[in-house]
Amino acid sequence: MRKKDCFYLGKIAKKFSFKGEVLIYLDTDEPELYENLESVFVDFDGQLVPFFMEQASLHKSDFLRVKFEESNSEEDADRLVGSEIYLPLTMLPKLEGNKFYYHEITGFDVIDTNEGEIGQLKRVNDSNYQPLFEIDFNGTEILVPMIDELIHKVDRENKKLYLNVPVGLLDIYLGR
Known part of the structure; x- marks a missing residue:
C-alpha cells in the first residue's frame, strides 16, 4: 500500500499495558467510526506495514485502545509508540453537500x-x-x-x- 492511496488516521501515542497494548490518538471528529477496524497500516520509515488487531475499544474521547496481534510485550509496544497510522482512502466515509476532504x-x-x-x-x-x-x-x-x-x-x-x-x-x- 502506498501512502498516497491512504489517509492519516492518527498516531500511536503511548503504550497502555504490559501486555503490548497501545493507545492510538485518532485525528478525527468521529472516532466511533474506527472502533471496529480489523487492521491498520503503520508507517515505519516511510513504508506502510499492515498490523492486525486482536482487540480495539474507544478510550476516553479520541483514543483507540488497541492490542495488535504482533505486540505482546512492553518492548513490542515501545517500538510502535510515535508511529503514524493510515487507512486506505476507500475507507473514508462519503461526504455530501459542501463538506469535503x-x-x-x-x-x-x-x-x-x-x-x-x-x-x-x-x-x-x-x-x-x-x-x-x-x-x-x-x-x-x-x-x-x-x-x-x-x-x-x-x-x-x-x-x-x-x-x-x-x-x-x-x-x-x-x-x-
Whole structure:
C-alpha cells in the first residue's frame, strides 16, 4: 500500500499495558467510526506495514485502545509508540453537500459567485491556524481563507468549487 492511496488516521501515542497494548490518538471528529477496524497500516520509515488487531475499544474521547496481534510485550509496544497510522482512502466515509476532504477537491476549477472562474485549486494549505485554498490563476497564486461562509457550493460531478470571495480580495492578487 502506498501512502498516497491512504489517509492519516492518527498516531500511536503511548503504550497502555504490559501486555503490548497501545493507545492510538485518532485525528478525527468521529472516532466511533474506527472502533471496529480489523487492521491498520503503520508507517515505519516511510513504508506502510499492515498490523492486525486482536482487540480495539474507544478510550476516553479520541483514543483507540488497541492490542495488535504482533505486540505482546512492553518492548513490542515501545517500538510502535510515535508511529503514524493510515487507512486506505476507500475507507473514508462519503461526504455530501459542501463538506469535503482536502484531497478530494484538489484540481477543481474555482468559481467566484461574483467574478466567475478564478483558477484551479492547487491544494488546501492547513499548515497554519487558518486553512487556505491555494488557487492558481494563470501562474498567480491566490489565497482564500477556508471559511464555511465563503463556500457556496461543491460540485463533485463537474469538479467545480464555488466560492463567495470577499470583495476586494481578488483585486489584491490580480493588481486591479
